Amino acid sequence: MSSLTLDAMVDATGQVVMFIVIGTGILQNSLYILQLVLAISELSKRPPEGRLRLLWRRYADVSPHISLLVPAYNEEKSIVESLRSMLALNYPKLDIVAINDGSKDGTLAAMIEGFGLEPVVRSFEEAVPHKALRALYGSPRLPNLIVIDKEMGGKSDALNAGINLSRAPLVCTVDADSMLETDALLHAVRPFIDEPTRTVAVGGTIRLANGCRIEGGRIQAVGLPSSLLALFQTIEYLRAFLMARLAWSRLKTLTIISGAFGLFRRDVVVAVGGYSHGTVGEDFDLVIKIHRYMYDCGHDYTLTFVPEPVCWTEAPESWRGLGRQRSGWQRGALETFFRHRDMLFRPLYGRIGWLGFGHMLLVDVIGPPVEVVGYILIPLLWFLDFLSVEYMLAFLALTFIFGTFISVGSLIVEEIELRPFPRTFSLVVLTLVAVVENFGYRQICNVWRLQGYWQYLRGQQGWGAMTRLGLRRR
Amino acid sequence: MVAHGKVRTRLAAAENLVWFQSPDTRRALLAALEDPTDDVKLAAAASLAEIGERVPVAHLLQARPGNGSESSRRLETVLVRVAKHQTDDLICVAGDRSFPERARVAAIDALARTGFFHLVSSISHLAEDRSPIVRAAVARGLGVLAHPDSGEAIAKLIHDPEWAVRAEAAEAAGRAGLTTFIDRLSVLLCDENWWVRFRAGEALVGLGGNGIEALRCVASSAEDRTARMAAAVVLAERRLA
Numbered sequence: 216m217s218s219l220t221l222d223a224m225v226d227a228t229g230q231v232v233m234f235i236v237i238g239t240g241i242l243q244n245s246l247y248i249l250q251l252v253l254a255i256s257e258l259s260k261r262p263p264e265g266r267l268r269l270l271w272r273r274y275a276d277v278s279p280h281i282s283l284l285v286p287a288y289n290e291e292k293s294i295v296e297s298l299r300s301m302l303a304l305n306y307p308k309l310d311i312v313a314i315n316d317g318s319k320d321g322t323l324a325a326m327i328e329g330f331g332l333e334p335v336v337r338s339f340e341e342a343v344p345h346k347a348l349r350a351l352y353g354s355p356r357l358p359n360l361i362v363i364d365k366e367m368g369g370k371s372d373a374l375n376a377g378i379n380l381s382r383a384p385l386v387c388t389v390d391a392d393s394m395l396e397t398d399a400l401l402h403a404v405r406p407f408i409d410e411p412t413r414t415v416a417v418g419g420t421i422r423l424a425n426g427c428r429i430e431g432g433r434i435q436a437v438g439l440p441s442s443l444l445a446l447f448q449t450i451e452y453l454r455a456f457l458m459a460r461l462a463w464s465r466l467k468t469l470t471i472i473s474g475a476f477g478l479f480r481r482d483v484v485v486a487v488g489g490y491s492h493g494t495v496g497e498d499f500d501l502v503i504k505i506h507r508y509m510y511d512c513g514h515d516y517t518l519t520f521v522p523e524p525v526c527w528t529e530a531p532e533s534w535r536g537l538g539r540q541r542s543g544w545q546r547g548a549l550e551t552f553f554r555h556r557d558m559l560f561r562p563l564y565g566r567i568g569w570l571g572f573g574h575m576l577l578v579d580v581i582g583p584p585v586e587v588v589g590y591i592l593i594p595l596l597w598f599l600d601f602l603s604v605e606y607m608l609a610f611l612a613l614t615f616i617f618g619t620f621i622s623v624g625s626l627i628v629e630e631i632e633l634r635p636f637p638r639t640f641s642l643v644v645l646t647l648v649a650v651v652e653n654f655g656y657r658q659i660c661n662v663w664r665l666q667g668y669w670q671y672l673r674g675q676q677g678w679g680a681m682t683r684l685g686l687r688r689r
Numbered sequence: 690m691v692a693h694g695k696v697r698t699r700l701a702a703a704e705n706l707v708w709f710q711s712p713d714t715r716r717a718l719l720a721a722l723e724d725p726t727d728d729v730k731l732a733a734a735a736s737l738a739e740i741g742e743r744v745p746v747a748h749l750l751q752a753r754p755g756n757g758s759e760s761s762r763r764l765e766t767v768l769v770r771v772a773k774h775q776t777d778d779l780i781c782v783a784g785d786r787s788f789p790e791r792a793r794v795a796a797i798d799a800l801a802r803t804g805f806f807h808l809v810s811s812i813s814h815l816a817e818d819r820s821p822i823v824r825a826a827v828a829r830g831l832g833v834l835a836h837p838d839s840g841e842a843i844a845k846l847i848h849d850p851e852w853a854v855r856a857e858a859a860e861a862a863g864r865a866g867l868t869t870f871i872d873r874l875s876v877l878l879c880d881e882n883w884w885v886r887f888r889a890g891e892a893l894v895g896l897g898g899n900g901i902e903a904l905r906c907v908a909s910s911a912e913d914r915t916a917r918m919a920a921a922v923v924l925a926e927r928r929l930a
Contacts (some may be wrong), residue, residue: 273704276769277762336925338890340883408762409727412791 226431229592229601236589237610243582244617246574249626250462256463258522258628267305269399278404279411280308282381286373287313288393291321295329297391300432302360306400310359312377313391317346317367326362329355337361337380342595343489345375370474371490371497378481378489388498392529394424394432395476399525403478406519417503418464418472418477419525420456423449425532434527439641444537446648447656448530450622453645457522458625464520468571470506472518474498474525485506493676494554496547503555506567534565538663546675548579574593583664590658615653622649692717696726703732707739715742722749731763739772746771746778750792762794768799776800777891780811786819794826801830805842809834813842821851828854832861840867847873857883863892871896871903878907879916886915890923901929 257530263270283301287294294313301311315323326332346368353361365376384405396402399419406414416434425448426440440446463469472479477498487504490497502518509516531537552575558564559572593610596602626645636642692699706714711821721733730749737744744767772779782788786920796912797815802809812830815823829845831839839861844860847870859877862870874896877889891908893900901924908920924930 273763276766336922338887338919338926340887411762529704624827 225599226601229596232320232588233596233606233610235603236585236593236612237606239577239581239585240589240610240614240617242577244613244621246421246577247458247617247621250458251621251628253256253462253465253624254458255628256305257461258631261338266400267398267607270398271305274404274408275307277408277574277660278307278401279309279385279407280383281306281385281387281400281404282377282383282481283309283387283389283400284310284374285311285313285389285391286316286377286599287322287348287430287518288316288367288370288372288373289318289320290320290391291318291325294391295325296328296432297394298360299332301389301395302357304320304395304400305397306404308349308383309400310361310381312361312363312380314363314365314373315376316365316369316373321366323362327352330357330362330370332362333362334629335361339380342379342485343375344492345372345379345489345517348376351380369492371492371494373487374497378484381481384481385478385485386481389526390475390528391620393421393475394527396427396523396525396527397433399476400478402521402523403476403525405521407478407480410517410519413515414480414519414655415483415509415516416472416477416502418460418469418518418520419476419478420460420522421452421473421475421526421528422456422524422528423452424527425449425530427527438638439634439636440458440530440532440568442532443648444534446644447652450626450645450649450652453629454622454625457629458621460520461522463571464518466566466570468566469518469572470502470521470567470571470575471499472502472520473526475528479505486602491554494547494550495676496545496551499551500554503558503567505553505557506564506571507558510564510567520632527643541660541663542667545583545664546671547578548575549668549671552576552580581673583661583668587658587665589660590661618653619650619659622652690739692720694900696729699724699726699729700732703729703736705785706733708738710740714740727761729762730766731761734767735763735770737785738767738774741774744771745790746775746782748903750782750788753802754760763767765795766796769802772799772803773805776803776805776808780808782817783812783823790820790822793823797823797830798833800832804834804835806834806838809836809838813839816842816845821849821854824849824851824854825857828857828861832857832864832926835865837865837867840869843867843870844873847877852880852885856882856884856888857882859888859892863888863895866896868899871900874900875907875916878904878911878919879913886919887923890919893920894923894927894929904929 280395285298285301298311298313332354335351335353337351346366349364349366351361351363361380363380365373365375387400403417403419406417423440423445424434424446425442425445426438427434428436429440440449457503460469474497483505491500494500497515531540558568559576561568589610593607597604597607623646626642626649630642704716706718718733718737719866722730724730724733734744734749767815768779779796779800783793783800795810800812809831812827815827818824824846828843843858843862843865845852847862849855849858855877859874862874871893874893878886880886880889890904893904904920904924907916908924911917921930
């Protein structure tokens with residue numbers, strides 16, 4: 216009798232676990248499908264603009280002044296070329312603030328030599344906190360370039376220094392090892408022109424440069440990476456940027472603007488205290504702080520995402536590097552979520568509290584452990600004969616088919632609207648990769664996310680060493 | 690094409706009709722001013738101005754979604770194009786509180802960019818407007834016109850309770866070469882807002898010898914530390930220390 220009861224209890228537990236796992240999976244995947252539909256709708260409403268001359272003619276006269284903030288740490292080999300390509304961007308009112316964040320190599324010396332810089336004095340407002348500045352450098356030949364040399368304080372600290380030194384109404388944060396499209400700023404500034412008082416921040420599509428031909432700090436030909444790991448990431452970036460961020464932007468609940476490229480109203484960034492220290496998700500945290508501030512003040516505002524590719528970055532091509540990146544992202548998401556947890560489901564924060572934080576709860580907080588538990592428990596319960604084969608197959612089918620459908624869907628949308636890959640063969644390869652990524656890669660990513668969980672619980676700081684080949688050294 | 694099709698097509702048509710001047714073009718562009726999309730409407734207005742046709746400015750602003758409270762900055766392009774030929778229309782918009790603040794600001798900016806000195810008095814009349822962004826635009830406009838007759842209005846704006854207005858007024862005093870404002874600008878060097886201090890310092894430099902001398906005096910002997918620092922840094926930045 217007691218054995219029968221125990222069996223019944225285990226059976227019931229198995230059913231509950233299975234329903235939770237499958238339910239969470241269905242909810243997540245339904246969200247992805249909703250995102251895909253919203254992204255399609257947004258793109259059809261507002262098709263991307265392509266031609267530089269047209270953009271210039273339409274927007275150059277009314278484009279606000281932008282300060283490009285470029286934090287650099289140990290970038291001696293590429294910083295001069297990076298800054299040269301940024302100085303050559305097509306934008307009418309642009310200055311560049313490069314921040315040497317206590318590099319241990321010759322980053323500063325390279326900039327001084329490359330641009331003929333000399334020490335300068337510049338009046339600035341101590342609006343947001345950062346570590347001490349050592350010196351400022353400028354050149355009469357390049358009045359729109361200023362270089363800050365400061366003590367090491369991390370990316371957020373460097374960006375805060377740049378915000379203080381900038382005098383433009385808009386600041387654009389860019390990674391020193393990223394490459395911008397020549398018309399990136401003209402694309403990204405468009406929401407600030409269309410809705411100048413409501414728009415407080417704009418994010419843009421980040422694409423992977425692995426496999427592309429790069430000359431003179433510019434992408435000359437778009438191609439696919441040869442490494443399988445980079446191919447997986449290409450699909451992920453298409454999904455994350457074109458589908459997810461566009462959809463959240465449409466719902467007015469964009470909660471992240473990538474640290475690799477983001478355009479912000481300076482006064483709003485200053486009002487929220489700039490970038491936070493002590494988090495690896497400083498870009499995520501800044502956007503949430505902006506939402507909180509705007510809701511608290513009762514301002515009518517919007518954060519927008521532009522679908523046009525604006526920035527190219529390099530994906531890690533080693534398992535170790537990718538693992539570090541992903542666990543760091545997960546840790547950053549958890550740090551931000553728990554730092555602002557009082558916003559969750561709070562009516563005061565409207566859509567952000569319900570949709571934005573609800574999504575974070577589901578995807579970043581509950582999602583990874585539940586998915587991994589599912590991968591472990593469902594075969595185990597099936598093996599112990601507490602789960603029918605039909606249920607297990609249903610779970611696997613749902614997970615894999617949804618995943619493939621969403622990836623291929625975002626590929627199709629991107630191809631229709633933006634035509635990112637000139638060769639049809641590239642699309643065939645990516646479609647295959649979208650199928651293959653469900654068998655192994657997705658599960659490994661979940662393990663990395665659990666590592667991020669563990670690091671968060673242990674209070675680990677920093678990213679660790681990230682090995683990249685260097686875009687301009689390819 | 691300007692009346693039918695996708696937004697992208699209508700917009701391109703409204704922009705490019707400027708190359709095909711004819712009565713039909715004029716009619717099509719006037720009709721496009723009623724387009725539901727802001728961009729198309731503004732492009733049609735800009736093209737009308739470009740071909741020398743009168744743009745019904747008041748109608749354009751009143752017909753905008755939400756009465757133009759959040760209008761595209763492309764409105765500024767349109768108003769700049771019509772400013773030289775429809776000055777009176779823009780003066781009306783700038784002074785009429787029934788128009789959205791941003792439209793009034795765009796009108797003042799466009800008027801200032803004409804460079805017509807006779808507009809100094811029209812713009813100066815708005816120096817006591819109740820909207821701070823309009824007052825800031827007045828200060829900015831007077832700075833662009835850079836005429837010595839703007840002194841009286843700038844004197845009011847330089848003591849404005851809003852820091853953004855004071856900063857614009859300080860800059861305007863420098864651009865207009867109002868050397869009689871040296872003492873007032875020196876006082877602003879201890880303003881609570883950095884932007885005001887910075888603009889005041891820059892304006893003093895812009896005023897030449899006497900302004901720079903005043904800055905040196907503040908940097909060396911002012912009682913207020915903030916003023917001393919502000920003056921010293923501006924001098925050092927301009928390599929005048």
